[in-house]
Amino acid sequence: MFLVPLFFPMDAVRLDQRFDTWYIIGMYMHATISTREELEHHLVLTEDERRWFEANGDSLPLLISTYYLSLMNPGDPDDPIRRQVVPSIREMDRIGLEQMDPLAEISHSVLPRLIHRYRNRVAFLVTDRCATYCRHCFRRRFTATECSHVSESELDAVAAYVHDHAEVREMLLTGGDPLTLSDERLMQVITTIRNARPDLVLRLCSRMPATFPQRITDDLIARLKPHTCSALYLMTQFNHPKEITRQSVQAVARFIDAGIPVMNQTVLLRGVNDDASVLEHLMNLLVANRVKPYYLFQGDLVSGTAHLRVPLEKGLELESVLRSRLSGLAMPQYAIDLPEGGGKVPLGRSYLEGKDESGTWMFRTVSGEPRNYPDPD
Numbered sequence: 001m002f003l004v005p006l007f008f009p010m011d012a013v014r015l016d017q018r019f020d021t022w023y024i025i026g027m028y029m030h031a032t033i034s035t036r037e038e039l040e041h042h043l044v045l046t047e048d049e050r051r052w053f054e055a056n057g058d059s060l061p062l063l064i065s066t067y068y069l070s071l072m073n074p075g076d077p078d079d080p081i082r083r084q085v086v087p088s089i090r091e092m093d094r095i096g097l098e099q100m101d102p103l104a105e106i107s108h109s110v111l112p113r114l115i116h117r118y119r120n121r122v123a124f125l126v127t128d129r130c131a132t133y134c135r136h137c138f139r140r141r142f143t144a145t146e147c148s149h150v151s152e153s154e155l156d157a158v159a160a161y162v163h164d165h166a167e168v169r170e171m172l173l174t175g176g177d178p179l180t181l182s183d184e185r186l187m188q189v190i191t192t193i194r195n196a197r198p199d200l201v202l203r204l205c206s207r208m209p210a211t212f213p214q215r216i217t218d219d220l221i222a223r224l225k226p227h228t229c230s231a232l233y234l235m236t237q238f239n240h241p242k243e244i245t246r247q248s249v250q251a252v253a254r255f256i257d258a259g260i261p262v263m264n265q266t267v268l269l270r271g272v273n274d275d276a277s278v279l280e281h282l283m284n285l286l287v288a289n290r291v292k293p294y295y296l297f298q299g300d301l302v303s304g305t306a307h308l309r310v311p312l313e314k315g316l317e318l319e320s321v322l323r324s325r326l327s328g329l330a331m332p333q334y335a336i337d338l339p340e341g342g343g344k345v346p347l348g349r350s351y352l353e354g355k356d357e358s359g360t361w362m363f364r365t366v367s368g369e370p371r372n373y374p375d376p377d
């Protein structure tokens with residue numbers, strides 16, 4: 001039987017240097033799996049997984065929280081949790097047009113950690129660290145690259161930038177995962193930005209509710225709550241119903257009860273959630289737990305992720321089936337972030353077929369039946 005304790009005795013825990021010291025010592029123990037030996041205590045590697053370790057490549061390192069590992073069926077090599085976090089030699093495949101920076105974030109960076117791609121919003125990379133590294137990560141060029149947490153001078157420069165750019169209406173606090181910062185460091189970031197621009201809408205982008213929900217403590221929420229006088233959203237990433245657990249539901253509930261709306265961005269992943277019933281179940285679970293499914297993302301053209309991407313045609317089919325099964329509230333927007341910094345565009349079949357000879361609009365219903373809609377005279 002496979003059992004992983006969520007909380008380890010003090011002497012059994014390896015303190016993870018990649019987290020803030022305060023975060024580790026002052027709050028609770030965080031146990032992670034980061035070596036082949038540790039992983040092999042829990043599962044038998046497949047041939048593709050074993051070859052990744054032997055290749056010793058320079059791809060994203062292994063890091064899995066013991067909580068997230070506990071969601072996995074270790075006897076199933078195709079487990080949807082496993083596919084998201086256990087590396088495979090397939091990450092060494094190189095496919096045409098794939099890049100380390102397919103969204104051209106580097107060329108849109110106005111400061112080393114600040115991306116200004118869309119006129120009205122910026123992304124602030126406050127750290128390169130996460131509780132668990134996802135093999136599908138679209139920001140592999142930055143994640144786990146030892147850039148570490150944002151410095152005070154970098155933070156001041158970002159605050160000055162948004163102070164001087166009134167056209168910026170929203171800021172994504174992202175990375176990496178901002179919740180790897182200690183509460184103190186995170187509050188320093190938020191307070192500095194809020195002082196510079198009290199009106200700015202902040203989006204806290206974190207996968208912790210799915211990968212390490214124990215991070216969402218009462219203390220964290222109490223510190224965030226005073227910052228909800230201007231809009232503060234949590235943007236999270238649940239990709240499979242197995243990630244909806246008692247602990248993750250409690251984590252998102254804490255945000256919502258404190259006045260922080262929670263939106264979810266699912267990544268469409270081959271062998272994980274490329275199935276209409278799996279996605280339908282996930283979206284309904286999210287809505288039932290007060291989380292709005294926001295985006296369903298087509299995989300970006302990131303080097304080393306081809307084996308996890310779903311063909312676009314299959315994604316369009318899934319979108320069509322989901323639209324016939326889900327309510328508007330539960331339906332996420334299927335979207336693609338276009339290569340070379342082209343930005344996000346929505347995907348999905350059109351139900352508008354054009355105009356007939358008399359100028360009346362012609363539609364198809366979700367089930368394919370024709371309908372007409374005349375404009376007023």
Ligand code: SF4
Nearest residue numbers: 130133134137176207
């Ligand atoms: S949590 Fe986000 S930033 Fe971190 S590895 Fe996963 S997708 Fe990348």
